[in-house]
Amino acid sequence: MDCTKAREMIQDHIDGRLPPDSARAVREHLGACRACAAEEEELRRVGDMLRLWSAVQVGERELALSPLWTRVRAGIEERKEPGLARLLRRWFWVPVAAIVAVVALLFYPSDGARVPFHPKSFDVTVESLESDTATVALVDKGKGLPRVIWIIENGKT
Amino acid sequence: MSEKEKAHPPDEDLVRGSLAGDEGAFRDLMERYKRRAYGVARGIVGDPDEAQDVVQDAFVKAYYRLKDFRFGSNFYTWFYRLLVNQAIDRWRKTSRSQTIPFDEAWVSGDTSDPEAMVYPKTPEELAENRQLSEGLTRAIAALPEYHRTVILLREVEGLAYEEIARVLDCSVGTVMSRLHYARAKLKGALKGFREG
Amino acid sequence: MGRPDSHPGRRLTAIAFIGLLLIAQIAVASPDAQVAIDVGVVVASQDGPTIDPELSSIRNQLQSMFNYSSYRMIDRLKRTLSVDETGEFGLPGDRSMRVTPVPAKGNKVRLAVQIMEGERNLLTTTLGLSRGGMVIVGGPSYRKGVLILIISAE
Numbered sequence: 001m002d003c004t005k006a007r008e009m010i011q012d013h014i015d016g017r018l019p020p021d022s023a024r025a026v027r028e029h030l031g032a033c034r035a036c037a038a039e040e041e042e043l044r045r046v047g048d049m050l051r052l053w054s055a056v057q058v059g060e061r062e063l064a065l066s067p068l069w070t071r072v073r074a075g076i077e078e079r080k081e082p083g084l085a086r087l088l089r090r091w092f093w094v095p096v097a098a099i100v101a102v103v104a105l106l107f108y109p110s111d112g113a114r115v116p117f118h119p120k121s122f123d124v125t126v127e128s129l130e131s132d133t134a135t136v137a138l139v140d141k142g143k144g145l146p147r148v149i150w151i152i153e154n155g156k157t
Numbered sequence: 158m159s160e161k162e163k164a165h166p167p168d169e170d171l172v173r174g175s176l177a178g179d180e181g182a183f184r185d186l187m188e189r190y191k192r193r194a195y196g197v198a199r200g201i202v203g204d205p206d207e208a209q210d211v212v213q214d215a216f217v218k219a220y221y222r223l224k225d226f227r228f229g230s231n232f233y234t235w236f237y238r239l240l241v242n243q244a245i246d247r248w249r250k251t252s253r254s255q256t257i258p259f260d261e262a263w264v265s266g267d268t269s270d271p272e273a274m275v276y277p278k279t280p281e282e283l284a285e286n287r288q289l290s291e292g293l294t295r296a297i298a299a300l301p302e303y304h305r306t307v308i309l310l311r312e313v314e315g316l317a318y319e320e321i322a323r324v325l326d327c328s329v330g331t332v333m334s335r336l337h338y339a340r341a342k343l344k345g346a347l348k349g350f351r352e353g
Numbered sequence: 354m355g356r357p358d359s360h361p362g363r364r365l366t367a368i369a370f371i372g373l374l375l376i377a378q379i380a381v382a383s384p385d386a387q388v389a390i391d392v393g394v395v396v397a398s399q400d401g402p403t404i405d406p407e408l409s410s411i412r413n414q415l416q417s418m419f420n421y422s423s424y425r426m427i428d429r430l431k432r433t434l435s436v437d438e439t440g441e442f443g444l445p446g447d448r449s450m451r452v453t454p455v456p457a458k459g460n461k462v463r464l465a466v467q468i469m470e471g472e473r474n475l476l477t478t479t480l481g482l483s484r485g486g487m488v489i490v491g492g493p494s495y496r497k498g499v500l501i502l503i504i505s506a507e
Contacts, residue, residue, distance in 0.1 A: 120485030151492030
C-alpha cells in the first residue's frame with residue numbers, strides 16, 4: 001500500500017469503517033511509514049481535543065436541574081391556553097401557519113431536502129475567470145446544456 | 158424489575174411515564190441529557206447563554222412531540238435531531254453574516270514557549286492553556302454549521318455515521334464527506350502546536 | 354401545572370397577524386436582496402455505472418457533457434445569502450468554496466466565487482446568471498474520480 005492510498009483511508013480507519021483486510025493493510029503501512037503515522041496521530045488528536053474542549057465548556061456551566069426545569073415548565077405553560085381562545089386560534093392559525101410555512105421554506109432552506117434539480121436556464125455570463133495554481137477553462141458543451149468551468153490542477157492529467 | 162433497572166430505567170420507560178403525565182419522569186429525562194444537550198448546543202451556537210436557551214427550547218419541543226416518538230427507535234437520536242435543528246436555527250438567526258474566514262481562525266502557537274508545545278491530557282490542563290482553548294473555540298466556530306455539527310456528534314457524542322445521518326436527515330455519504338472535511342480543517346488549525 | 358396567562362390567545366393572534374404582514378412586507382419589498390444558492394457535490398468516475406437517483410433530472414445532460422460512467426452525489430448544500438454576504442461551502446479533499454452575491458440588476462444574480470484547496474486558490478470567478486439558472490464547475494480530483502459541482506442560484 002502506498003502513501004497516497006493510505007492517506008485516503010486514514011480517516012475511515014480512525015472511525016472503524018474499513019473492512020478487516022483494508023484495516024490491516026493500513027495498520028501495517030502506518031507501522032512502517034513515519035509520515036503517515038504522524039498524519040494519523042494529528043487527525044486522532046482532533047477528536048481528543050474536541051472531547052476535552054467540550055468537557056471544559058460543559059464544566060464551566062452550572063446546569064442545575066431546578067432552574068432548568070422551572071424554565072422548561074414555563075415554556076410548556078406558555079403554550080397552554082383556556083378553551084375558547086384555543087379554538088379561535090386553531091381556526092385562525094391553520095391558513096396563517098400554512099402561509100408562514102411556505103414563506104419560511106423560501107427563506108430558510110433545510111438540509112437534507114432531496115429535491116431534484118430543475119434548472120430554468122443555462123444562460124451564464126462569466127465576467128472573470130482565473131486561478132493562482134491551476135489551469136481553468138470555460139467549456140461550452142452545446143445548446144441546451146450548462147456551461148462548464150473546468151479546473152485542471154497543475155501536475156495532474 | 159431488578160434494583161438496577163429501578164434505579165436506571167431505560168429511556169423508553171421515562172418516555173412512557175412522561176406521556177402518562179408523570180412530571181418526575183420527564184424531569185429524569187432532562188437530568189439524564191441536560192449536560193450532553195448543552196455540550197452539543199454549545200458546540201453549534203458558540204455562545205454559552207444562547208446554548209442554554211437552545212437546550213431549554215429543545216426540551217419544551219421534546220415535551221410536546223413525545224407523542225410522535227416511535228418506541229423501538231433510539232430516544233437520544235430522536236432528541237438530538239430536535240436539539241440540533243433548534244441549535245442550527247438559532248445559530249443562523251444570530252450569526253448569519255459572520256462567516257469567519259478559516260485562515261483567521263488558526264490556533265496560533267508560540268512555538269518558542271516550551272509550555273505551549275505540549276498537548277493537554279485533561280480538561281483542566283486544556284482550561285489552563287488559554288491560547289489553545291480559545292483557538293479551538295474559534296476554529297470550531299469557523300467551520301460551516303453542518304460540518305461543525307457532524308464532527309461534534311461523531312467525536313464528542315460518539316454517534317455512528319448512521320445515527321448522525323438520521324439526526325441530520327442526510328445520507329451516510331454526506332456525513333463522511335463533512336466529517337472528513339471538518340477533521341482536516343481542525344487538524345490544520347492545530348498545526349501551530351507541536352508535541353513537546 | 355400552574356396558572357396560565359389569561360389572554361394569551363388574543364395577544365398571540367394579534368402578533369401572528371402583524372408577523373404575517375411583516376413577512377409579506379419582507380417578501381415583497383426585497384426580492385432581489387437575497388439569493389438562495391444550491392450546490393450539489395458530485396463525484397464522477399469510471400468506477401461502475403451508477404447514477405445517483407437525486408441526479409435523475411439532469412442525467413441526460415451529464416451524460417452528454419462528460420464521459421464518466423458513475424455520478425454519485427456526496428453532498429447537497431443550500432444557503433440563502435444577502436448581497437455582500439459570504440457563504441462558505443465545505444468540499445471534500447480539504448477544499449472549500451466561498452460564494453458572495455454581488456449587486457445585480459433586474460432578475461439577474463451575480464456571484465463572486467472562490468474555490469480553495471487548503472491555502473491554494475484553485476479558482477476565482479465572477480458569474481452572472483438569471484434566477485433559476487445553473488452552472489457547473491468541475492475538475493479537482495477526489496478519490497478515484499473528479500468533483501463536479503452543480504451550482505444553482507434562485
